[in-house]
Amino acid sequence: MADVQRRRPGETREKLMTAALTLVGKGRHFASIGIREVTRQAGVVPTSFYRHFRSVDDLGLQLVDELGLVLRRMMREARENVLQADKLIEESVGIFVAHALANRNFFMFMAQGLAGESRAVQEGIRSEMRFFASELANDLRRLKLLPHLSDSDLDMTCELVVRTVAFSLTDILSISPEDDYQIELVRKRTTRFLQLILIGAGHWESS
Amino acid sequence: MADVQRRRPGETREKLMTAALTLVGKGRHFASIGIREVTRQAGVVPTSFYRHFRSVDDLGLQLVDELGLVLRRMMREARENVLQADKLIEESVGIFVAHALANRNFFMFMAQGLAGESRAVQEGIRSEMRFFASELANDLRRLKLLPHLSDSDLDMTCELVVRTVAFSLTDILSISPEDDYQIELVRKRTTRFLQLILIGAGHWESS
DNA sequence: ACATTAAGTGAACAACTGTACACAAGACTT
DNA sequence: AAGTCTTGTGTACAGTTGTTCACTTAATGT
Structure with missing residues (x-):
């Protein structure tokens, strides 16, 4: 019919x-x-x-795959637009916030999945984050920032950066999307978090 | 009957x-x-x-209250046992990991609630974290560590510390509780995260 | 001592859930 | 041109859900 x-x-x-x-x-x-x-x-x-x-969990897994695409798009845009090293953090955070707002549902799914019910989804998101962190480490290596850090220390730093940004997700997503003022606050705070971390990395001594 | x-x-x-x-x-x-x-x-x-x-959400809210007690117990234990400043981070992380393992269910509830369904529970947990961070800031102020930081910069630092530790929760909870080796890895990594952050705070210049 | 309340029970119900099955029809293969 | 595959549909059913109601009984206050 x-x-x-x-x-x-x-x-x-x-x-x-x-x-x-x-x-x-x-x-x-x-x-x-x-x-x-x-x-x-x-x-x-x-x-x-x-x-x-097969099940809702299966659908979740396929959503994780699509989430990967979203994250890669974001990464590409960041690579294209972040030119001067001194504004690197601010611009990157800006791009992240913009994407989080534009793909609100996707990022909500991501935030939920980190402590979600399905082990597979959880591991999938975690794995996306690891990938993201390692790509970030590659970029920083290529740009010769933090040249004194050993590979594993640079990885650690990037992992911490990614986690910090991911946590900011829960901030952003708990704000009404139109509340520009609150969003701006989160943007600034996240920027300061990352600055603090990178200053730490700058003075870290790889034994 | x-x-x-x-x-x-x-x-x-x-x-x-x-x-x-x-x-x-x-x-x-x-x-x-x-x-x-x-x-x-x-x-x-x-x-x-x-x-x-009244509802399951209501039960959740009351769980958040009890979670607050658990966190306060943990805080007290940390204050009693962390004596020398040089081992401060290591010991604190150790105590945290121990409590996370001992109160696994509670901390799972906490990790879930951060991106959970109930707005009220979400806000409750967030508020507990803020309280924890501000107490931590008070302790650091009292111990005269990081004396060059302004109050708001110290708050920011502590907020970042608490978030980092909270994120480690998802690591710990995704590990089988008997897998001592993996737990040890998380413990070490979290410790390094915090060291990195505190080094950053040490070189942060409050404008 | 007696009345009230707090905290437990069982039966009932309409609404909703996941899943199985048989069927229809466009798309693809040969 | 004929047959198979893929994708969508309608019906059906047993199990589960949230919630209401009328009930019993221990504890509590006066």
């Missing part, structure tokens, strides 16, 4: 994934979302879900 | 709260826990729940 199957392939799949993100964006926690709820939000019959995902 | 009401007052209430924590400890996310599930775990009839809590 109705119009069946004149959609482009993968459309329902996308609809289901964005539906899940939408629910998360509305304040629901991913762990408490059910199959019927997602399909309802997506405007699809519950059975359709199984055509694309 | 059965033996009714020869328990001491508040016993069922406690049973319900520990039941919720137990479920969290078993890997469930707090946001996905229902009333019936809690009462089942507590060995109590579903209706009893309403005698003590």
